[in-house]
Amino acid sequence: MKERIVIVGGGVAAHECAFALRRLGHEGPVELVGAETEVPYDRTLLSKDQLAGEDAGACVALSERPAYADAGIDVRLGVRAVRLPAGESRVELSDGDELAFDRLVVCTGGRPVMPEALVAPGALALREGADLPRVHDALARVRHLVIIGGGFIGGEVASAAVKRYAPVTLVEAANAPLAPVLGDDVAGRLAEMHRAAGVELVCGTPVRGVRRERDGLGVVLSDGRTLWADAVLVGVGMTPNVEWLEGSGVELDDGVVTDSACRTARPDVLAAGDCARWEHPGYGARLRVEHWDVAMRHGEAVAAAALGSEEPFAPLPYFWSDQHETKLQWVGHAPAWDRVDLSEDDEPGFVARYFDSERLAGVLTVGRPRACAAARRELQSAGVAQEAMSR
Amino acid sequence: MTMDVFVDPELCIGSASCIRLAPGAFELDDDGVADVVDPDAAPEDQLRAAARSCPTGAITVDEGAG
Numbered sequence: 237m238k239e240r241i242v243i244v245g246g247g248v249a250a251h252e253c254a255f256a257l258r259r260l261g262h263e264g265p266v267e268l269v270g271a272e273t274e275v276p277y278d279r280t281l282l283s284k285d286q287l288a289g290e291d292a293g294a295c296v297a298l299s300e301r302p303a304y305a306d307a308g309i310d311v312r313l314g315v316r317a318v319r320l321p322a323g324e325s326r327v328e329l330s331d332g333d334e335l336a337f338d339r340l341v342v343c344t345g346g347r348p349v350m351p352e353a354l355v356a357p358g359a360l361a362l363r364e365g366a367d368l369p370r371v372h373d374a375l376a377r378v379r380h381l382v383i384i385g386g387g388f389i390g391g392e393v394a395s396a397a398v399k400r401y402a403p404v405t406l407v408e409a410a411n412a413p414l415a416p417v418l419g420d421d422v423a424g425r426l427a428e429m430h431r432a433a434g435v436e437l438v439c440g441t442p443v444r445g446v447r448r449e450r451d452g453l454g455v456v457l458s459d460g461r462t463l464w465a466d467a468v469l470v471g472v473g474m475t476p477n478v479e480w481l482e483g484s485g486v487e488l489d490d491g492v493v494t495d496s497a498c499r500t501a502r503p504d505v506l507a508a509g510d511c512a513r514w515e516h517p518g519y520g521a522r523l524r525v526e527h528w529d530v531a532m533r534h535g536e537a538v539a540a541a542a543l544g545s546e547e548p549f550a551p552l553p554y555f556w557s558d559q560h561e562t563k564l565q566w567v568g569h570a571p572a573w574d575r576v577d578l579s580e581d582d583e584p585g586f587v588a589r590y591f592d593s594e595r596l597a598g599v600l601t602v603g604r605p606r607a608c609a610a611a612r613r614e615l616q617s618a619g620v621a622q623e624a625m626s627r
Numbered sequence: 628m629t630m631d632v633f634v635d636p637e638l639c640i641g642s643a644s645c646i647r648l649a650p651g652a653f654e655l656d657d658d659g660v661a662d663v664v665d666p667d668a669a670p671e672d673q674l675r676a677a678a679r680s681c682p683t684g685a686i687t688v689d690e691g692a693g
Contacts, residue, residue, distance in 0.1 A: 251647075278648070278680045280642075280680065280682075281679065281680060283681075285679055296648065296676045299647060299650075303650070507693065529640070529642050529682050532643070554682065556682055561683060572692055604639070605684055609638050609683070
């Protein structure tokens with residue numbers, strides 16, 4: 237096959253796709269077009285080691301630059317796709333150029349949601365390598381950092397902040413960080429972990445807005461209080477980078493809609509990673525997942541699909557987060573659950589098992605990597621998901 | 628000085644992140660579990676990157692061994 241395959245995106249899914257195409261024997265041209273100026277790198281470290289360390293260091297490339305040349309992968313960086321004309325096999329780029337393709341793989345990922353009311357001058361977000369210097373620098377000098385949003389990014393930034401002795405308050409609209417996802421019992425334990433580590437938590441109070449004050453920023457809460465800060469980090473969720481595909485003939489619905497084998501409504505266009513909403517045959521539902529391990533596997537799956545494979549992509553979702561020197565790990569898929577079994581003993585940490593109609597749907601482990609491994613095997617043998625690919 | 632590298636096979640989920648970050652040092656076996664095949668194949672900073680990037684914390688590097 238000598239098809240010309242263009243991959244739009246510069247994250248882990250794009251990286252895996254590019255190299256997997258070669259591993260699978262594709263001989264035609266492969267071009268990767270990334271919006272960031274770095275070759276694909278390990279994004280998970282940005283909010284972990286790189287932020288918590290004295291020195292942020294450089295992004296850790298998933299493959300060094302020469303590896304692309306060796307594999308015959310053309311790389312264009314600092315350029316984004318701006319339009320895909322309907323019925324045409326060419327993509328228009330932000331530098332005015334355009335690329336013709338036989339097959340287009342969309343891995344454009346997502347970006348942090350920045351609600352207008354929260355975007356005061358100087359509001360920080362952390363998603364890309366380019367965001368890191370400002371956030372890292374802020375932790376070195378802040379008198380008070382306010383983090384808006386108690387999700388995984390918020391929790392990791394809070395962890396890095398206490399580790400670097402930066403006074404930090406985490407503001408969460410729900411009763412506890414992650415309560416809407418994990419339930420009050422589990423979230424309450426995670427809240428305890430934050431407090432014990434020195435994070436000030438303000439929960440149950442959505443942020444009404446952030447305003448400029450004479451000597452910093454004022455974070456105005458729904459209960460009327462105002463928290464003073466000299467740095468504000470917003471971590472209230474992600475939105476997929478898919479606006480450029482409007483009018484292209486590709487179906488969009490909070491992401492690029494694909495079938496179980498990464499194929500969009502256009503036969504010449506496929507999608508994978510954080511931007512894709514795909515049909516997961518194991519769950520009989522369309523999923524859009526923003527987790528590193530899934531994106532990595534998705535990248536390999538989309539490469540096979542681009543070469544004609546119809547193998548469904550059916551991973552067992554997994555993610556992890558490091559907070560206050562403790563590993564939080566999740567395995568499974570539990571959009572709804574009706575019972576949580578918590579097990580604790582004298583050791584720190586715990587295991588929470590989420591059931592939906594008596595069926596085990598997902599497991600959260602905190603500081604118990606071995607229990608997570610066991611849960612993964614248990615869910616796998618239950619047969620809901622199969623490994624995406626044999627490597 | 629060499630570095631000792633270990634993979635805990637019980638924890639490994641076969642993300643293959645280490646295989647990308649430290650080319651030549653790791654391989655996935657038939658069960659999709661990473662093995663250390665040649666720690667000298669990759670520079671030490673790549674081995675450290677593989678360890679700290681491992682999604683399940685399955686890789687340990689022992690500095691000062693040997």
